[in-house]
Amino acid sequence: MKWPNHGGQPETMKQLFGINQDSELLDFSANLNPLGPPTWLNSALADHYDTITRYPEPTYSRTTASLAKSEGVEENQILLTNGGAEAIFLVAKYFENKKAIIVQPTFIEYERACLHYHIEMEDVFLEKEKEFQLPLTCILEKLSSTDVIFLCRPNNPTGTVVKEEELQVLLEEGKRTGTFVVIDEAFVDFLPVSIPSLTTWLEMYPNVILLRSLTKIYSIPGLRVGYMMAGPTIIHAIRKEQIPWSVNALVDAMVPKLLEDKTFIKQTRGWLEEQSQFIGEALTNLAFYRSPSNVNFYLLQDKRPLDTDRLFQFLLKNGVVTRHTHNFKGLNGEYIRLAIRSKKENERLVYLLQKWRNES
Ligand SMILES: Cc1ncc(COP(=O)(O)O)c(C=O)c1O
Structure with a gap:
């Protein structure tokens, strides 16, 4: 079986599993915000149609300034990227x-x-038995021979968040060994306000590099918008390698407006809190394992991990596409990743999981 590399490909799934091309699938495989894109974006894009007749401003100064203001950092600590x-x-x-x-x-x-x-890469693993927490001791042992650590916080696909205390130890030690820590915060806006982003750490740790994406929170994967934050020297060096006009003019025009829409983020947090609770309780009642996620997706496993492919196909045949985990190292396809969707869609999912439980 040639599983797709990423979620969000319902059409490919139909082809792979011989599902009627005309049938509707609910997409639980892509971890996008179901409230998005914000409704005003449609007409705002149309209003800026003319921007496509010109090259974008090469340094994206207005957008960079609005990102810097929104993050509370200096403009020279930010680089706008194509996702x-x-x-x-x-x-x-x-x-x-x-x-x-x-x-x-x-x-x-x-x-x-x-x-x-x-x-040259070496893997270390978050393990289910340890609630997918950071194997700090194991990493510290390897630090002096490591230039950079890539970690995702909140992590895709577990939805878990590395503890701040552990990261601080890592960054302090990293300062000593000359090791950088790249932290991908693509899903940070889904976190409850009690778990803040790490932006303020840029001042304390010259060895931290933060990566961001606006794709997930605004549900705009087709637009392609992201950025990174780090010390000015790193940003300057990385900027020199970026291809010219990498980010298109429509994105350049939309980012400041997206950042202004605080109501959308507030609504998102409200929806997520309510629906996470609903899903959490339903899965506990049905005796499924759910990873201790803090965000809009989680790993699900049935009592017998070897049943996972059957569960995947059962859901697909019933109109729900989920994300397989065959290409996530250490998971070996023994879980499926599910997004938290709208109330109606989540209810449908729970209904199907109940059906699976009754039939299996
Ligand atoms: C953790 C993580 N980082 C980055 C990305 C890429 O996002 P973008 O669409 O902004 O390129 C994804 C997309 O799935 C992701 O899961």
Whole structure:
């Protein structure tokens, strides 16, 4: 079976599993905000149609200034990128031919980027038995021979968050050994306000590089917008490697408006709190394992992990596409990743899981 590399490909799933092309699938495989995109975006994009007739302003100064203001950092600490994906590849280029640790299971693109830039990789693993927490001691032992650590916080696919105290130990030690820590915060806006982003750490730790994406929170994967934050010297060096006009003019015009829409983020947090609770209780009642996620997706496992492919196919045949975990290192397909969707969609999912429980 040639499983797709990423979620959000219901059409491919239909083809792979012989599902009628005309049938509707609910997509629980992509971890996008179901409240998005914000309703005003449609007409705002149309209003800025003319921007496509000109090159974007090469330094994206207005957008960079609005990002800096929103994050509370200096403009020279920010680089706008063509999605979080470009930020990952640019940062990997910065560590070309060096040595990296990747905290697995995680987003597959860190590994692809490291391979591309001939970075020697070593994996360390978050384990279910330890609530998917950071294997700090194991990483510290390897630190003096490591140039960079890639970790995702909140982590895709577990939804878990590395503890601040542990990260601080890592960054302090990293200062001593000359090790950088790249933290992908693509899902940070889904976290409850009680778990803040790490932006304020940029001042304390010159060895931290933060990666961001606006894709997930605003549900705009087709627009391609992300950024990175780090010390001015790193940003300056990485900027030199970025292709000119990497981010298109429509994105340049939309980012300041997206950042202004605080109501949308507030509504998102309200929806997520309510629906996480609903899903959490339903899965506990049905005796499924759910990873201790803090965000809008989680790993699900039935009592017998070997049943996972059957559960995946059962849901698919009943109109729900989920994310397989065959290409997440350490998970070996023994879980499925599910997004938290709208109330109606979540209820449908719970109904199907109940049906699966009754039938299996
Ligand atoms: C953890 C993580 N980082 C970055 C990305 C890439 O996001 P973007 O669409 O902004 O390139 C993804 C996409 O799935 C992701 O899961």
